[in-house]
Amino acid sequence: MRPLWPPKVDILMTVLFAVAVFTMPIWLQPFGAAYPDLMQRFAIFGIFAIGFNILFGLTGYLSFGHAAFLGVGSYAAVWSFKLLSLNIVPAILLSIGIAGLFALAIGYVSLRRSGIYFAILTLAFAQMCYNLAYSVLTPITNGETGLRVLRDDPRVLDALVTGTSEVAVPRASFFGIEMSGMTGFWTCAVCLLIAFYIALRITRSPFGMMLRGIKSNQTRMNYIGFNTRPYTLVAFVVSGMYAGLAGALLAVVDPLAGAERMQWTASGEVVLMTILGGAGTLLGPFLGAVLIKYFENIFSALSDSTLFQAFSFLPDTAREVVVTIVSPFVGEGWHLTLGVLFMLVVIFLPGGLTEGFRRIARALRGGSGKKESSQ
Template structure:
């Protein structure tokens, strides 16, 4: 289907199904019950899942395929956000031109930065991209305030020109939409204790995410993707065969920059705001964490990693001491306090500690991330059933 192999089609269909039914899947616990805090099926968080999924898919095209570790990818996300908001201010509240401009601008930006940074490789490349991103951050905060809004961030205003939109007489700020369908509009479905929320913004992001996922699969399977893998495994050998690796790495860099810009544009479409902190280097570090945690160089890994980190950030960080006490209330008092004292540093405000430990464990024991863990489990289960199929499992199941 669509020029994909059988395996890839299955993968795409599974991801599509997961994304479409996410409001159900992520809402397994009835509202009002003690477990309801683990529900992630509200629009804001689901949008973040898919947007950061796009960001990580794009990052993986660069890092996973070519092995170039960029520590400055958040800069493109920021550029995408800023250009989308400017489009809202100047042209129209329709999200399509905004996202288009975000992708184009971040692509051009990536072309410029990539052209310079890709002269070096290894850690030098990481430092160069980091330096560029920090420069963008510092400039967006200070000198470029007329364009970026500085510390307050770039916001919509009542008197923006918006030349394509009809004049508004209401006093409210306009909201981004797709030909009249407001991004923030939602529909609720009540089934017994469960309330499922379907948001227009989420489904718009989901469609964009599926398209970008499909394109990532095509890139992975194309001769171009093969070339990028060759760069990762041995660039010298590639040079000796008379090929110049630079155009390929630069193309990969620009593509992944455009993915980041797309994510930034979507972010601005969901909430028309753009701030410099999106470009700070910790944001670049976050996408590295997502990709590694999920599985570098695999198709589904970055999406899983992005989902996991965003889930932890929003759900784990909400658990506080009282909730912990109520969980362990069945234990004797002394034991309860003891366990709560041990668990407490890892949740709530301390969720970064859990994240850091998890990330270290993955890098040390599971360099392939969650995908490798899944493969190992699958192999163990299959191995118990039949030993003669061992050879079939050695091919990577991306």
């Protein structure tokens, strides 16, 4: 039996996605976003959103607690840097594994309910984790100060290999290559590419089709004899592992883990990323992550003086009017711009930005077709 989606199509899509990701320093230049720290965040939160989409986009289960796995991944990575090695490989593997086990425990309980009850359960678990990390488990998390990598940490594996665990400046590395600047971005980009291809294969697989069936009508599937709970649990665990990977990469580029990464606002942010880009699509969550992080880092930095310079080509009176209208939407008011954009997408493009791109592509194909037929 021939597969519904040939692997060559998946490979081609992955190659095109890889080209787009690895050329980010070029095509982001005109938008003022081609600096390493921001591109790292594009890649990391793209992984977070792609993983969340495996649960929400494919099964329809809306989790408001995925920030818990992001935080667990960060803490696990920092402890790996402190106890084992500054090498990122054991840190990433440990973060993915611990986040997966954590997701298994939370998912086993939360998936006994569905709909709004499932969402509230996940939110409750995330807030419990946040409060534990912030106040109760301070010997492990260092509370509100956050967990940091120190010069005199034991680092057993590094001590075995080099004979000493002390370093002048403790920085994460990949077999001696420090994860800073563009090197950190390339590492995050490779992880994003791998995460995207795995999500692509999951979506195309019979398992992915089963998840789509659950989203379409879970009750009917139960009636015809399918036990859907193991499938939703696996999707929840895989999604949590993606969040753990994103949390590990946050610690890789900045060896610090804090309880704020577990707040409910972080969980809400990944929901916005997925819906804004297009839930259930492959590229949508990444687009949503890029857009939100762009607003958060670029729009929030715009000031009235910047706007006056940008609209300097206008007459003085018109420039003052335009700046007065635009200024509430930038700087500290960037959330207002994001809120307006989110409302427009939900009202006019329920399928997210990817639906808008599809409509544009269909219009262009239709227009070219009519032009050819008229000639």
